[in-house]
Amino acid sequence: MIMFNSDYLEGAHEKIIKRLAETNLVQTIGYGEDEYCAHAKEMIRKELGDDNAYIEFLVGGTQTNTTVLDYLMRSHEGVIAATTGHIACHESGAIEATGHKVITLPEHNGKITAQQIEEYVLGHLNDESKEHMVKPKVVFIAFSTEEGTLYTKAELKSIYEVCNKYKLYLYLDGARLGYGLTSEKCDLSLQDIYNYTDVFYIGGTKVGALFGEAVVFKSTTCYDEFKYYIKQKGGLLAKGRLLGIQYECLFEKENDECLYFSIARHANAMAMKLKQAFLDAGFSLYRDSYTNQQFPILPDSLIAKLKDNYSFNYWCRINEHESAVRFCTSWATKEENVDSFISDLNRLK
């Protein structure tokens, strides 16, 4: 069985496994106060172009979203997200469990717009009974989005401007940041992400690490006492060095590119190959994604046949005979498996 279900099917990039083994018996103090973490933060700050960026490492995505969002909001405040936003639909109410409403706006291709945000905020501000409603305080977006799509630089910039105008924080979920930034359609750099958000994270779990997410607060955003929140929400890893070591590996450069980006680039290439194959075979796409998640619309009968040898995710029903499904590639996807799949697709279609 060859699996395309997600981007977390394997362990970690071999460089990481090797480094963990090499450093295994070194003694360090716990909770991320070690030298590996300090160095990894240094490396990331260099890429961000700001020596004062504030960085902390957490273990997983839901944990990161919950910790950051609760940190950014007081009890009466809520976070705006697309209806397809991960925090709105696939985190078991983690945000609500910390007391905050997720305010959903209709998504367009997995995205929301600056205009939608402004209209919502104005609607709230102009309401005579505004205290009877949750006060919007944070805007949540993902890059790449949960639907594989990308914000353009212009879109991100205008969202950030609206956020600044109304004193909202802009928080970007970068679980798949590597795949987004290395997409052929991306016109944003890592520094742009840093400049046009207040907080974001550089996802490791889905991009080469065993686990780990690097939260980045812009140096001008408040981050004082954030560590209390990491501990309280259960995200303070005792052996924090494991995160530092992994991010050191991911941000080491070969041929002038960080490992984080070169492995993401590979995943995108594999995804583009799959996408072309679906199009060549005459299938349409539920989302026009240029990142590592692909959403072809396939006949149910073909899906059933493909399932004999391949594993992938059901996404949603399109009509009586067809469904959208999701194929994920990752840093670990073998080209031979992609080729084998394409050949079977053409044979079975």
Add this chain to the structure above:
Amino acid sequence: MIMFNSDYLEGAHEKIIKRLAETNLVQTIGYGEDEYCAHAKEMIRKELGDDNAYIEFLVGGTQTNTTVLDYLMRSHEGVIAATTGHIACHESGAIEATGHKVITLPEHNGKITAQQIEEYVLGHLNDESKEHMVKPKVVFIAFSTEEGTLYTKAELKSIYEVCNKYKLYLYLDGARLGYGLTSEKCDLSLQDIYNYTDVFYIGGTKVGALFGEAVVFKSTTCYDEFKYYIKQKGGLLAKGRLLGIQYECLFEKENDECLYFSIARHANAMAMKLKQAFLDAGFSLYRDSYTNQQFPILPDSLIAKLKDNYSFNYWCRINEHESAVRFCTSWATKEENVDSFISDLNRLK
């Protein structure tokens, strides 16, 4: 610098590192639904002597305590703990952040008694305005305790009986379960722990794993829908297999003993060597511990001198000239480091 600060100063037992490398590129589905996790649970169940014990793997201790305790309680219910209990003093209010009061009882050697619990519960039940108080629903104890001490079988059994009598859950924090069970003074087995609690966890982070805690619900305790809580509290590791693989290693046997226990036994031996050295050198002990945490009372001047080459934790002030400090050993403690320390202790005292 030789460190005795904690039992999480190094990575993981070499067997684990090796196994993680070997399995690294195997594809598995996420969130702990893989074969490694299934097998590890099977191995643990066998040690517990109950094929129906319900087991889930989480990443860290605070996360585990928060997830389990919120699961066991409704909004108006609270958890009873010793004043020295980890949830009462060193988890940044994680339990309260999920809405529950931690009800503290005075500790004796880091422990609470069945009698204390019964008196508290009766005080509540007999109060005319009992609805004006939090209803006690869970009893939290740690084994070994945060102070290195141990409950005896008789003590645990009587606490469990009181809990049953008043329909309280008994939850045991096993962050250092391995060190507790292999102590020379321990009269409890792993099966006893299973039999005389409702829920407990087998701590991996402090006993040989990179990270990981195996939560065990007795087969007769409710655990339905516990996975929702793991996800909501941010504890559902995407690459859940990492936990399964580690626990497989820890529960493999050599000479009829699980690795988990043999490495813990080593830590205790190293701790006993340190303890004897402190006693031989004429120092007294703040806690009479027979596990991997030792709490000698040393002159401040000696502490200062030892700090040149050794690192360990300040615990509390005893008088104007002396303080209690904490030395931790672990599965990774090298005997040569212990010997070197003892020699320096005797030289500098």
Add this chain to the structure above:
Amino acid sequence: MIMFNSDYLEGAHEKIIKRLAETNLVQTIGYGEDEYCAHAKEMIRKELGDDNAYIEFLVGGTQTNTTVLDYLMRSHEGVIAATTGHIACHESGAIEATGHKVITLPEHNGKITAQQIEEYVLGHLNDESKEHMVKPKVVFIAFSTEEGTLYTKAELKSIYEVCNKYKLYLYLDGARLGYGLTSEKCDLSLQDIYNYTDVFYIGGTKVGALFGEAVVFKSTTCYDEFKYYIKQKGGLLAKGRLLGIQYECLFEKENDECLYFSIARHANAMAMKLKQAFLDAGFSLYRDSYTNQQFPILPDSLIAKLKDNYSFNYWCRINEHESAVRFCTSWATKEENVDSFISDLNRLK
């Protein structure tokens, strides 16, 4: 200035004011354990036709919704409501503040249907990753709705059946229960409301009382330890007798009808008079309401002129020149004020 802004513009029905004065110096114990409360509950139970219905008195609507809903749900559970549901949009995130997601379904005339609920629940149950989503546990509806509309007996019954089928609780917000039950279009009785819900409340604040909501749990629904929640959520009135005394008045009968219903009937009559006037004057209605809230669509210019002498609420913009506005009548609305308004409406239109 004559006000039609809401149904809580005046104090209480004169009978209540009189009774409060008469009983003022009687000594009773606090927290609703007094004889007035006991008697009021008895009177309500008689109307419900079940001597075992469980009743508690709370002070206000948001407080009641929060207390009941937190009581009915565990941490991973959420409540389904219409997008127009009060808990979804006008309670400042009170439900989320207790940790629970409000799951919104599209409204039709302020209502949701049994079919919508079933589809949502099935979608959840059939999802492979259902633990990544909030588990639906309660359905929230209002009667009359926030938009002045009514569920029919057939609609309520089928919602209740779906709830039973999937083990959801059905909770009915009865802030305007009196106005709903005495509407000319209502085919439900108070006993029907009791029979086809699990919990509901009989709103006093908007129907003749100074304040107060009587929560009714069906005798077969769990209500054990509900008082802990009332206290914890700040709803346990020290002088609980004030609620008992008011509900005694509201459930006393004259000409075989409880005061609660006869005064609500008056409000509806006044509303119908307003409605007819709007229709006669050629205006259309945003909602076709047969209860005490009326939503005519008026030209902005007319609204401005009417505002000189009358006060009412802006609801929403319809087009560039017209808006929907809300007129509320209540038990206290004077017919002479309605007549004066109608005459001005016809003069100014």
Add this chain to the structure above:
Amino acid sequence: MIMFNSDYLEGAHEKIIKRLAETNLVQTIGYGEDEYCAHAKEMIRKELGDDNAYIEFLVGGTQTNTTVLDYLMRSHEGVIAATTGHIACHESGAIEATGHKVITLPEHNGKITAQQIEEYVLGHLNDESKEHMVKPKVVFIAFSTEEGTLYTKAELKSIYEVCNKYKLYLYLDGARLGYGLTSEKCDLSLQDIYNYTDVFYIGGTKVGALFGEAVVFKSTTCYDEFKYYIKQKGGLLAKGRLLGIQYECLFEKENDECLYFSIARHANAMAMKLKQAFLDAGFSLYRDSYTNQQFPILPDSLIAKLKDNYSFNYWCRINEHESAVRFCTSWATKEENVDSFISDLNRLK
């Protein structure tokens, strides 16, 4: 049966009942935005000597404590209170239910000291792992205390100074503020309370009102967006005018003293009469209270005999044959009832 159980056994001062009746049919907008509330706030501000004091009216004590404390704290912060503090023991975990730890310090006569607070805060600040503990942010005290005792001006001032020094808020629960301020042993004025706290409330429920607590934020303390919290916590009374009307009455002056104080003075006089009677009869006191709560230590046999005609609260066991009990007087206590009790006490002792 004559009752001395609490200070909320009757309705409200007759002046309030009369005023509620007189204003009953006046139309006002809801939620405390009416003229009565505006005027009452003006009257209170005048007594405080600061035109910019920020005031809001809430319904009850637990609700007020919860709303204010959640407002003053972020998620990782906690509130310091005496072990006998109402929030620590008699509010069903209301504070914890909003996510915050109540940090308890040992009480002395129902009070805590500036020194205790400073030591606790320094212990936290100087801890290397301070992020593993809840950050203290608010100090909670009651005046008069839950045990009937009083802070002196010097004590309050030094607590306030410590709070300022460490950027803690000082919040004073004034459920019995009237009884405290009019005690013969009190050296504090209302203006002192305002000057030496950040937030406090003027309790109405126990001092003459049907219900109601007036929260006062010092003009230099942040109170922006506090109304969101009142709504979210269920404390925004629809007919907010009821609170305004009551506080207007309570702050009207006769012979240059506000009704609020003159009625409290009466309660204290009645309590002093009871106290003297207990002392004259040879009984000792559990607390040496100079306010409306009295705590004599009586033989159990005498308690049983008194219970035939009088009702009062059990407090705690003193020894095998004696218990402390609580007698409360209030604005409504009739001197003839006190005299009758004293005569029976002397007859039965």
